[in-house]
Amino acid sequence: MSPAKYTQTLFGRTGLTITLAFLVFSLFAVLVNVTLILRPIERQAADDLAALIELSTKTWVELPPATRTDFEREMRKSHQLRIYEAENEIAAYEDDKAYLIALVDSLENRIGKPVPLRKMNLSDDWLWVDIPIASRVLRIGFEAERMEVQIPLALVLIVVMGTLIVTLVSLVLVRRITKPLARLVEATATLGQAQDHVQVPEEGPSELAELARGFNRMDTQVRELLANRTTLLAGVSHDLRTPIARVRLAVELLPSEQKSELEQGILDDLEEMDNLIGQAMEFARSLGDSSKVMTVDVGALLLEIVEEYARGGHAVRLSAESDCVGKLSSNALRRVTTNLLDNAVRYSHEQPVELSCESDAGSVIIRFADRGPGIPEAFRRVAFDPFWRMESSRNPDTGGSGLGLAVVKQLCDANGWEIELGESVIYGGLEVTLRLPLSTEE
Template sequence: MKRRPSLFRRTALTVAAGLLVFQLAAGLAMFLNLVFPLAYRSADDLAALLVLSARIWTELPPEKRPAFEAELRDGHGLILRESECPLTESSLPYPYLRFLRSALASRLASDQSPRLSEDAHENFQVEFAQGGRLLRFEFSKTRIPPRPSRALVWIVVAGTLATLALSGLLARRVSAPVARLAEAARRIGSGDQPPQLPETGEAELADLARVFNETSRQLQARRENQTTLLAGVSHDLRSPLARMKMAAGLLAEQGSSPLLLRMQRDIVEMDALIGAQLELARAQERENAELTDIDALLGELVEAAEAQAPGRLRLRADGPACRATLAPLALRRSIGNLLDNALRYGGEGEIQVVRRRIKGAIFIGVRDRGPGIPPHLTEAVFRPFYRVESSRSRATGGSGLGLAITRQLAETQGWRVALKARRGGGVCAWLAIP
């Protein structure tokens, strides 16, 4: 089944996408309406200074020009000299220089087209004709404003990091209560009573936690009442059943009859049914886990089942000895019920008990060669008292609760149990312990 995206991931991506679009739109608007106009204004001011300086230099007497050049160098960071050969233009990676060329072209005559270049020392050079002389200005890269493209990169990087952090925080605030709710619901399903959820935070989440806590308390109370009721009913029923059994035994000593034998069988069946009902109720109680030798436990169960069907059972444990921390009594009941089910309905063929360990998980299978179960009924048979009529009539015995008890025990302990069709005929009941 395809895995659905988590609430945290979807919320984070949605918030991040919205904030990133906003960041890009805001950055573009800032550049178009603020950075670029200011850069063009600065380039126009520099162009005016260059043109004015060139005009003053050409009008000064030759002996005063060195002093004027020194003033430009010290006051404005501009180096002015007369050029002997035209400047070779180079590419202009800076938008500011393109603005500067446009501003110079608008202030100079058509025959005074400016040339711009960058030398090996990362100094920029501007050259144009003035008063019949070819003048060249040189200034450092620090003379121009910061590159807008670099500023844009920094804005995008900073905005992206802030957006990711904010979207993660918002998504966590939304998904964390839902995750706690899901975990609490999972624990209720396995028979545990989860701790109370904090009824804090936003109004909707606080109301949800309050309703869930109240529902959890009601379910726990109903479960306890059900267990108490079943225990009481079982006790109250078993007492008259015991008296009936004793009376039937006394009557049998005086003389046997078909009606008396039928009555004795009914008493035994009722007693077994009451015991199975009580076991189903107790299966909802979680058992303490302890270190268990699984192979030894399976060996004991197979040995006990051999007494009912000598020579029909075989245990196969793959790999080294298997020990794990789990509920031993629940495991013994679960596998015991699966073995009883296979002995009762699995025909006369061999019954295999298989233990495997795959990626840390333990799989225990009970495989028979019986008539099998239709695929559409492999889940229905786990319902209490459900029977597959073709092979599970009351004549075969049993209370119809064995698989239901096994499923309840597995869910309470966090295990999984399922029935699969076996190749060549029969059923394989698998118990998976993560």
């Protein structure tokens, strides 16, 4: 999943929000620590060093000359300070570190004179201050690393580790919430479909478990409703065929001297009713379609269908690639293809129908193009509704029952296929694009 898509998920957004919130809190904590803790400590440490330097110079002056060497040695050992009487001038040294600025300010306040920092050379690790006292100048040195405080590094480590720990914990918690939701989203894609469906596990936090339980109840009710509707349509269609068959038989058994054009009209009407009932039964079967999925050579299947149309005197031209193979329901694909070809042949007025098949990024794309009037864009969304016809008179001479595309849509939805109606740029009629996501796994 790309970063852009990841941030659109509930898991990604929640994890990112928690991480950013803790990062902002950590930065605020660092700012508070630096302002209210580190800076005061730094100023206090600089003032303590200034007091030690002042006391050392006064003590050095008061001591007998014979004991000053021992005092200097002791200061070097115990306080890391070097003291001796300055005999020459060394260059001033400027540094913008807050600790050094505070040290210089404290020394100047205590002594009452300017006390610049000095450094013997750039490679020297010691900093020096010259303190005038009792008609002489004492030079006091301290190591530059004395002012290096490691507390900021500790704060950085705390922030980094805290952010990492909170991020990992928050991702685990968010995942526990979003995983059941993700399963629920996957289940909604097959809601009410006839294919084998596993109910959503009713686990996790009580709210999510109750949501899954409610969804499973709804899914069961939808499946029962669809099954009842399928049974009702199939039962009514079947029961209607029995009296129609009796009427047809009675008409055909009439004495030949009584047969007339009226009889032929009755037979034609009965044939039309029988066709309509047959399409209604086909629509009912499509609502409960559970065809077996198997490895299918789509190109070979289309060629077989095209040959059947050729034997019936219909011109259908096929262009198919050789690698259109995958796992799908061959019965469902055959019914979808024949329904679409029946429509194309009906409206092409004996002109050839173009059928093509190609593979593209794990899918097979089948296109049906005719030379008929097509379907205006404003009506393409409702064209899949049962019994819908663009010509509203229901005249059988100008169209079918309005169930052909409805059956196609039901079968496509049940198998996870995509179907789109458009206009054929080359032939000017309707172009139907059918996309079949394929799986080659056994």
